[in-house]
Amino acid sequence: MLPCLIAQGDSGNAVLVTFLIYIIAVFIIAGLSNRLLKSRNFLSEYFLGSRGLGVWAFALTLAATSSSGGSFMGFPSKIYSHGWILALWIGSYMVVPICVMGLLGKRINQVARTSGAITIPDVLRDRFNNVSFGLISVALIIFFMTFNLVAQFKAGSEILRTLLGPIDTFNNLVDSLPSWFSSLSSQTSDYLFCLVVFGIAVIVYTTYGGFHAVVWTDVMQGIVMVVGVIIMLPLAINQATSAIGETDSQKTGMALVTEEMAEMLPPRFGTATLTISESQAESLAVPPGTWVWSKPEDGSAGRLFKTRKRYVIAGTTTSVVDAEVLEIVSPADVQRARDSLVSAQNANSPQLMKIHAVDVATEKYVAGADKPGAYVTAPGPHRDSPDGFLPLSLAISFFFMWAISGSGQPSNMVRLMAFKDTVTLRRSIFTVALYYSAIYFPLVIIFCCARILVPGMESEPDRIMPQIAVVLTDNIGMGWLAGLLIAAPFAAVMSTVDSFLLMISSALVRDIYQRNMNPEATEAKVKKLSYIFTLIVGLGALFGAMNPPEFLQDIIVYTGSGLAAAFLAPVVYALYWPRSNHQGCIAAMVGGFATHLAMYCVGFMKGEGFTPYRLLGTDPIIVGLFASFIIGFVVTLNTPPPSDSIVKKYFYKKVEG
Amino acid sequence: MATDQGQVQQEESQQYVLDPTFVNSRREAIVVFLCWFVAMCWAVPYCYFNGYNIADPADMPTTFGCPSWIIWGIAAPWIVADLFTTWFCFCFMKDDDLGIAGDEEHLSENMEVTE
Numbered sequence: 001m002l003p004c005l006i007a008q009g010d011s012g013n014a015v016l017v018t019f020l021i022y023i024i025a026v027f028i029i030a031g032l033s034n035r036l037l038k039s040r041n042f043l044s045e046y047f048l049g050s051r052g053l054g055v056w057a058f059a060l061t062l063a064a065t066s067s068s069g070g071s072f073m074g075f076p077s078k079i080y081s082h083g084w085i086l087a088l089w090i091g092s093y094m095v096v097p098i099c100v101m102g103l104l105g106k107r108i109n110q111v112a113r114t115s116g117a118i119t120i121p122d123v124l125r126d127r128f129n130n131v132s133f134g135l136i137s138v139a140l141i142i143f144f145m146t147f148n149l150v151a152q153f154k155a156g157s158e159i160l161r162t163l164l165g166p167i168d169t170f171n172n173l174v175d176s177l178p179s180w181f182s183s184l185s186s187q188t189s190d191y192l193f194c195l196v197v198f199g200i201a202v203i204v205y206t207t208y209g210g211f212h213a214v215v216w217t218d219v220m221q222g223i224v225m226v227v228g229v230i231i232m233l234p235l236a237i238n239q240a241t242s243a244i245g246e247t248d249s250q251k252t253g254m255a256l257v258t259e260e261m262a263e264m265l266p267p268r269f270g271t272a273t274l275t276i277s278e279s280q281a282e283s284l285a286v287p288p289g290t291w292v293w294s295k296p297e298d299g300s301a302g303r304l305f306k307t308r309k310r311y312v313i314a315g316t317t318t319s320v321v322d323a324e325v326l327e328i329v330s331p332a333d334v335q336r337a338r339d340s341l342v343s344a345q346n347a348n349s350p351q352l353m354k355i356h357a358v359d360v361a362t363e364k365y366v367a368g369a370d371k372p373g374a375y376v377t378a379p380g381p382h383r384d385s386p387d388g389f390l391p392l393s394l395a396i397s398f399f400f401m402w403a404i405s406g407s408g409q410p411s412n413m414v415r416l417m418a419f420k421d422t423v424t425l426r427r428s429i430f431t432v433a434l435y436y437s438a439i440y441f442p443l444v445i446i447f448c449c450a451r452i453l454v455p456g457m458e459s460e461p462d463r464i465m466p467q468i469a470v471v472l473t474d475n476i477g478m479g480w481l482a483g484l485l486i487a488a489p490f491a492a493v494m495s496t497v498d499s500f501l502l503m504i505s506s507a508l509v510r511d512i513y514q515r516n517m518n519p520e521a522t523e524a525k526v527k528k529l530s531y532i533f534t535l536i537v538g539l540g541a542l543f544g545a546m547n548p549p550e551f552l553q554d555i556i557v558y559t560g561s562g563l564a565a566a567f568l569a570p571v572v573y574a575l576y577w578p579r580s581n582h583q584g585c586i587a588a589m590v591g592g593f594a595t596h597l598a599m600y601c602v603g604f605m606k607g608e609g610f611t612p613y614r615l616l617g618t619d620p621i622i623v624g625l626f627a628s629f630i631i632g633f634v635v636t637l638n639t640p641p642p643s644d645s646i647v648k649k650y651f652y653k654k655v656e657g
Numbered sequence: 658m659a660t661d662q663g664q665v666q667q668e669e670s671q672q673y674v675l676d677p678t679f680v681n682s683r684r685e686a687i688v689v690f691l692c693w694f695v696a697m698c699w700a701v702p703y704c705y706f707n708g709y710n711i712a713d714p715a716d717m718p719t720t721f722g723c724p725s726w727i728i729w730g731i732a733a734p735w736i737v738a739d740l741f742t743t744w745f746c747f748c749f750m751k752d753d754d755l756g757i758a759g760d761e762e763h764l765s766e767n768m769e770v771t772e
Contacts, residue, residue: 051758084724088704091731093698098745102689106753107682113758254722262714373714375723378704381740392705399697422753433742435766445723576683621659652673 016167018483019490026494029216033209051113051418053215058419059428060214062101062223063435064495069566071439072225073159073169076468077461079447082382083261083375084388087444089390092399097432099403104264104424105416106156106577111650114416119503120410120567121511127574128582129646131516136586140512140566140593141410146541148559152497153545155556159493162253163466163486164194185546195545198494203538205497207531215497221491226438228469233442235472240449243336252381257449260332263372264451267458268327269364274311278353278619284313284355288460291341292325292357304337305329305357306456313355326459327362333455358364375451393617405561405621408568410594411499414506438544465489501541505534535648552612558600565596565624569632578651580632583639586633596624678753685750692745696738704730 002631053061079086108123115126119140125134164170174190185192205213240257251259271292274286286292287312294303309326328334347401368374368381369387377396379388390398406412450457450468457464469485509530514521519528569592570585599620602613612620711717720728724766 014703083706084727087727087731088708089698091700091704091735092693092696094700094731094735095693095742098689098742099693100736102745102750103686106685106750106755107679110678110682110753113756116758165731251719253724255719256722256723258719258722262717332734373711373717378708378715378726392701392709393702395704396697399701403693421755422750426750429750430743430746433739437735437739441735576679576686590706648673651676651679653676655672655674 004591005488014163016169016483018487019163022487022490023201023581025220026201026217029220030205030209030213033211033213033216036212051109051420053415053420053424055420055424055427055431057219058213058415058424059431059435061218061495062091062412062428063097063432064218064222064225064492066096066412071443071493072463073155073162073462075440075443075467076447076450078389079444080450080464081458081461083451084258084382084444084448085378085380085388085516086447088395089398090376090440090444092402093436093440093531096403096406097429097436100406100412101416101425101429102349103407103427104413104571104575105419106422108413108416108571109419110295111575114650117417119506119510120413120571121507122515124528124570124574124585125515127646127650128585130582130586131515133582133586133589134511136589137567137570138507138562140589141507142504144559144563145500145507146537147555149497149500149504149537149541150544150548151556151559152493152500153199153541153650154438156198156490156493156497157191158462159489160194160198161190163461163490165190185475187546187548187557190544197543199538199542202494202497202501203535203542205381206501207534207538210530211248211502214495214502215418221495222435224487224491225436225486228487229442229446231441231481232446232469232472232485234558235476236446236449236453236468239472239475240452243334243452254445255312256350257452258376261375261448263332263382264330264375265372266331266365266368266374266383267371267456268362268364268369269383269458270325270327270360270637271322272305272325272357272360273319273321274307274313274323275356275358276313277318279318280313280315283315285354286311286313286320286323289338289454289463290355290458292355294360295356295358302336303360304456306459308459321359322376323357325357327360328456330455336452337455351537375448379509391617393614394619397619401561401619401621402495405568406623408571409560410563410567411503413567413571414499414503417614434614480486500518501534501538504537505530508533508537557611557612561619561621562593562596565592565621565628566590567627569594569628572629573632573636577636578647579641580636581639581642584632584636587635588628591631592624592628595627596620600624677751678755681751681753685745688745688749692738692741697733699734700730 075086077091077597078089110287111117111127112123117123117126121134121137124137125131162543174193177189177193182189182192187195203246205217209216237254237257241253244256244260249256272292274292279604286307288307290307292305292307294305305325305327308326311320311323313320329336364370365374365381365383366386367379379390379392383391419428446468447464450464453471454464454467455580457467466482466486469482473481473485509526513529514526518525566589569588573580573585573588599612599615600610603609603611606613614620615623704726707730708724718725723732
């Protein structure tokens with residue numbers, strides 16, 4: 001019933017084939033997009049798709065860009081690790097489409113057309129007729145996006161490595177790589193290989209195809225994501241119910257799953273010495289995710305552990321000390337794992353059954369340990385925080401963050417400048433609302449079921465998405481389908497990276513070169529530079545990701561919320577407040593950026609690394625946005641009003657009197 | 658000179674009114690913000706009072722197989738939010754003229770020729 005307990009990649013070839021088909025499709029799209037560049041205004045087409053996006057293209061590019069790799073790797077991992085509380089964590093996605101597209105969409109599109117703007121710095125510069133404002137916003141975009149791009153490249157490589165890792169062909173290829181290749185990076189060879197494959201694919205199709213290539217691949221990626229979720233949902237519920245088997249409970253279906261989850265206990269993390277009774281002639285590899293028993297004592301069955309990393313017991317030795325392990329403590333999980341292992345693992349890898357864990361030292365979760373119900377109630381279990389996964393202050397912060405800070409992302413704003421007309425906007429908001437409804441809540445259900453189907457995946461939580469895809473499809477004898485499901489997270493991270501790449505190159509070509517250095521540049525020159533800058537930025541991020549900095553995931557969070565803290569208030573004032581001026585909006589931008597940064601600096605000085613200081617327990621984005629709006633408002637009222645001509649241009653319309 | 662006088666007369670005969678696209682956008686933005694605020698005021702407090710610190714999780718009520726606090730705190734409002742979004746998109750939001758940017762004038766000319 002649970003082949004996942006041993007099998008890491010039975011559907012490996014399907015994954016590989018799907019991946020290759022996917023890459024080929026992406027390049028075909030880039031080729032088609034490049035044709036459009038020849039018949040239209042290059043800059044407008046390359047960076048903004050000639051402001052002509054229809055409903056499907058606009059809706060799905062926005063949805064896919066927002067659903068970064070986090071939605072299909074990080075989010076499932078969190079659901080699996082913390083349970084039903086993730087429904088509240090993601091709850092504000094019920095209003096994200098209407099907020100992200102409805103708050104600014106119509107107005108920013110109109111202002112961009114009025115000013116002829118192609119980028120967000122363009123909009124701000126022209127709206128206030130102020131060169132400095134444009135340059136400050138360019139500087140902030142490049143600062144945040146460069147860090148984020150490096151982080152996203154790393155995430156892309158990690159996802160690809162997770163997907164391809166269990167495939168023999170891939171491992172053989174990595175083993176055959178020359179030594180100079182491995183020396184390019186501080187990371188492992190397989191990481192570097194995946195980074196190069198991922199990076200070159202994204203850089204080439206984005207550079208060659210421009211905005212339309214990005215949009216069309218987003219559409220394809222968006223479809224892959226929703227189809228994957230729709231297929232997985234019924235499979236997950238049915239198989240989880242079957243896996244629970246016969247119980248005394250009267251409940252069935254999802255109710256049975258929830259009841260089972262209510263009895264679960266969080267696992268324990270720790271270390272152990274892995275031993276075998278007698279030395280082997282050859283070294284024995286113990287892959288990550290291998291089940292290991294403690295030696296039975298006093299007639300008991302022994303405790304059950306799962307290894308978290310790859311270990312090798314050398315041929316002349318009988319043990320490995322301080323191996324990182326995870327102990328499963330829920331009785332039902334232990335029983336299911338035991339049954340499955342006895343029936344299946346003996347036959348597949350009998351030598352692994354000889355391994356035992358001794359000298360075990362484990363630690364309980366700080367929140368939710370030894371207390372049934374942690375996975376079905378709030379604030380959810382947490383390994384380190386005594387307040388649990390989602391205390392009330394963070395619940396409010398996240399409700400604020402997804403909807404409001406999503407509206408302040410320049411990558412979303414650029415897309416809002418690209419739709420064709422208001423009919424497209426209206427239909428797209430509706431489409432994205434349905435799209436998110438079909439994805440996010442079902443994902444919570446699917447990965448709650450995954451707790452039943454694949455116990456102990458806290459040892460490698462980021463692998464839960466590909467693992468559950470393999471399990472669900474293998475159990476119905478359709479392993480090839482795993483390839484499609486596994487393509488979803490890869491598609492998600494690709495669609496985010498290509499958008500960021502284009503954002504940075506547009507800032508360099510349009511906002512710095514054309515607007516400030518050479519306004520008379522010919523189209524041929526601009527075209528050449530656009531290709532070159534997109535290529536250079538992409539390669540720069542690729543090289544940066546070869547030796548990625550620490551705290552990478554924290555950097556992604558920092559840049560996402562920092563961009564919103566810096567950009568939302570000035571853009572809202574610029575669009576909706578006729579009295580706003582460049583002094584007030586620059587102050588709002590710098591103030592939001594500085595306040596948000598200060599929260600991180602305080603956290604760093606308190607010795608918490610890259611973890612920000614949380615004023616009143618709230619996320620820095622709330623403090624940053626609050627400061628940005630207040631500072632902008634006060635400075636605007638204390639500085640001269642904007643010129644009459646500017647106000648008339650953007651807020652009034654001539655009528656014959 | 659005569660031309661200048663003509664321009665002045667023409668400008669005097671023109672009046673400026675608030676751009677209807679701006680007015681409609683602002684009205685819609687306020688409604689969107691209120692929608693987010695109402696959603697938060699329902700979802701977070703409801704989940705807090707019904708999902709946090711439950712004394713006996715074994716007796717926790719379920720609806721459609723999910724914890725009831727999730728269904729009434731998140732799933733049901735999600736459906737309501739979708740219905741509201743539908744109303745907003747098809748009944749409330751106005752179709753406005755967004756103008757034509759310089760870089761797309763040739764496209765609109767092509768479209769006119771095609772039409």
